[in-house]
Amino acid sequence: MTCGNRLALHHLLAVLLVAAAGAGAFASPVTARPESWGVEQLMRSLGQVKSARGRFVERKHLAILDAPLELSGTLVYTAPGRLEKHTLRPKEESLVLERDTLTVSTGGQRRTLVLQDYPVVWAFVESIRSTLAGDLQTLNRFYEVALEGTEAQWHLLLKPSAPKMQSVVSEIRIGGSRNWISTIEILETEGDRSVMTVSRDAS
């Protein structure tokens, strides 16, 4: 009975962006070799990636289900701001993020959202897009950013700074190696969790 009445539409759309955000930044031969390695160096090397493709597998661990939900499909990134997530299983669905709009297509239906209309969604989008683009400034606007690990295996920890976002998500963890993002983990405030792993697309 407590549910439902507090949810605005943009909260639910936020989730959609978590999914959209689960895109990898993918291969590039360029590797920076700075004197000392930190967030700024990581961002610079990520920012040099111009385009990438990958396959993803996403597992959602939900309290209401006995077994996790598993989704898989492909991800395509084109610098500086276009991201596509095509879910192939269990059902086809595609999300396309371009500049400040997000287009969702399911079973012939298509809906376009303007990010500015949905601040929480926008925060989600930027968690991934800014990471992919190496845009630390934007990232800092929405999150407290922390970095763990080494250049070969790092974890970017993002804690939302806006209260609305905090009520939905407690933390986003992006893991990777050099300029490749390999995992995106989203921890929700109510204990549900989703983990996406990204592998290089052989094709």
Place this chain on the structure above:
Amino acid sequence: MNVSKGWVLGAWFAFLLACVVVVVRTDFTADLSAFLPRSPTPAQEILVEQLRSGAVSRLILVGIEGGATDALAEVSKRLAASLRRQELFALIANGEDAVSDMDRDFLWRNRYLLSPAVTPGRYSVQALRERLEANLHLLGSPVGMFVRRVLPNDPTGEFMALVERLQGASRPAMQHGVWFSRDGQRALLIAQTRAAGGDIDAQQRALAVIRGAFAEAAGDRTASLLVSGPGVFSVHSRERIKNDAWRFALIATALVAGLLLALYRSPRVLGLGLLPVASGALAGVAAVSLGFGAVHGITLGFGVTLLGEGVDYAIYLFTQSTPATAPHRTLERIWPTLRLGVLTSICGFSAMLLSDFTGLAQLGLFSISGLIVAVIVTRAVLPVLLPPGFSTPAADAFGPGVVSLARRAPLLRLPLLAIVALAAVYLTLRGGSLWSDDLARLSPVPARDQLLDQQLRRDVGAPDVRYVVVADSKEEQDALEASENLSAALERSVRQGWLEGYESPSSFLPSVRTQRARQAALPAAETLRENLHQALSGLPFRPNLFDPFLKDVAAAKEVPPLDRASLEGTGLAMRLDSLLVKRANSWTAMLPLRGVSDTGGVTREIGAVREGHVALLDVKRESNALYHTYRREALAYSLLGAGAIVVLLFASLRSPRRVFDVLAPLAAAVIVVTAVLVASGQELSIFHLVGLLLVVAVGSNYSLFFDRQMPSVQDRQRTVVSLLFANMSTIIGFGVLSFSEVPVLNAIGTTVGLGAIMALVFAAILSRREEVG
């Protein structure tokens, strides 16, 4: 003599005092619906009610512009927060939370009674299985988080469907969490007052509160406030009419006073000259206040026009007095003519008195009582107050020149005939109606304000309320059932592409019959448990996850049906109240339509609905039709008034030829003025008609005096000069009005100003009275 003097003055003072007492307690309104009729058709009656007090009339549209987007959004949020604390407003919306927590809670608790999807087949094993599989897919998709929270209670998704429907199809664009215009230049906010749009004092308070709250919310940010809406228009119109009425009254008074001073060179005479008018105006306002309960601002503005004719009486007396005769002798001499002139005017104004147009009827009563008092004061009070041996040098100075002009005027008969013939031919051959039936032209709201209103309305996506489907029924439940059937018909019309959308009272409160039907469609607890059990087999949902659903359905099956009181405190209640209205003997459901492209199709679809009295109302067409009826009626009354004038003249003058002599200049003036107005591009409104009536009323005095037998050349001179002075004061009074931007005042001012000159000149030209001596 002194005793009777005392009595006269005493009675006069007592009368004025009584008038003042009445006037002081008078309510002044500027309600535009005073210019709507009292006895229209049922559909029009609803329309008028809506314009006066309906939800639409209570809407105030607010725009905030002139700053950076984030600053404007911040101002919008602060403004909304501050206005929400005010008792004056039933609703403040700026996009922050389109559906309030209370509304959400209401929808959540009553979803099984409110959702149209609740039908018998919805809870079969197969249907449940389909919904569960769809939900499983949704959990993995963008809306997963939302679905996750409501799923245990609402696996069939009734709540989400209700919220989506309520948020509506047309919503303004959003930026920084609040509504913005498409171009992002303007933050938008809607306020709905509790008070009716016709309650101008309340609207004025609401407006002041909005302005104050905005100043506070804006602080030192650069942002400017725009407000629009029916209430705003009423407030501004009242201001403008009040201002114009006062300003023009003052200007005209000053000018007429200047004229009198120049002519009579005596402040005392000046004061005396204004006495009849002032007494008349006071009595007029008092009479309207007693007769109608309130005085319309426009009626007040009309006080100026009374100046035009009322001052004439004093001028006739002053100018025609000679040192040799006492004022009361002069009066006895001119009284028959003066009396006939006043009676003629009263005949003319009676036509207005009969009008269904409250505004016009007020003008009629105001003028009649004002003129009667003015002429009585001239007759009874002025002679008492005039110094003995009073005479004006002006008459002697101007006399010879004016008379010689008047004597030569008949030479212009042929040219005048030609002009009148030309005007008549022009009016006949011009084709098309002379009259404008567009009510908007009468609106005292300036075009730029109307434009701003349209822009804000478009930005906000507020319905333009041109088309409304109306169903009238004896009982509340019948009205709700009618609106359910109408909704179904409109749903079909939407699918046909005849309209984009609609609102219906039954979305917020379904009829008891429908609620019962939905309860009956919900399966018994055991059946539902068994169906759900079968539907869940093989799906990964946690065991007992849906127990809350079973509990909620069982409860929904037993609850008493919702009524109006169940919605109390929610925003939905207000929306329901604006769509379902209790009237004197019936209930009216209103379903405003959005984006209508085929009225014929919609009319056919709703034609099949049998409950209640159903009609598709085209607000614009109805209001114009209303006005059309009105104008025809006013025209009929005017003709009746003109007929009464003719009868009166026959009875007094007892000579068809003299009646003709008196009427010919007036008829010529009316024809030529009409032609001039039309040729100058004016579309004639009901107010021009009133103006023409006034031309006849005022002008009849001129031709009556011209027609009068004169004992001497001096008398003739004094008479003609008095007519000239009277005419000048009339032209000043009305001419000043023609500078007003309020259409009513402007139309009357222009028409009478022009007409008065013509009536005098034409009377001189057509006069057949040979000079004596």
